[in-house]
Amino acid sequence: MAEISAESEITDRGASKGRPGVRKRKWTEDLDKLLLRQTKVEKPHAKRHGDKGSSHERIADTLNTIGQPPWRTDKMHAQNRVQYLLDSRRIHQRATAHTTGIKEVHGELEILLDEIIEEVDEFSSNEN
Helix, strand or coil, X not given: CCCCCCCCCCECCCCCCCCCCCCCCECCHHHHHHHHHHHHHHCHHHCXXXXXXXXXXXXXXXXXXXXXCCCCCCXXXXXXXXXXXXXXXXXXXXXXXXXXXXXXXXCHHHHHHHHHXXXXXXXXXXXX
């Protein structure tokens, strides 16, 4: 499995489903880090179901306010991108869980993803 690198070739596939006029945009690793840092601050995964949308809206508003990404984003685009990154990281973790003797080097992106996944899992286990 390839290392998660949010280079310009990786796009958020769910960004434009059912939303006319919204085009796929290419995210860079720096934009992904910014998005994940803001996600760690807002913690939408730790909110009740009805409050998650407002958290994603604040994330998108913050990104739009600072002008990053260079296009305008909305709460669904931000939410879909975070979910895509989390899902990709979980797949990578499962694929490498059984390998032995290989030392992985984690960058900031992987560390942010691992921390958010841990928070999501902890919240989910406390909710049940």
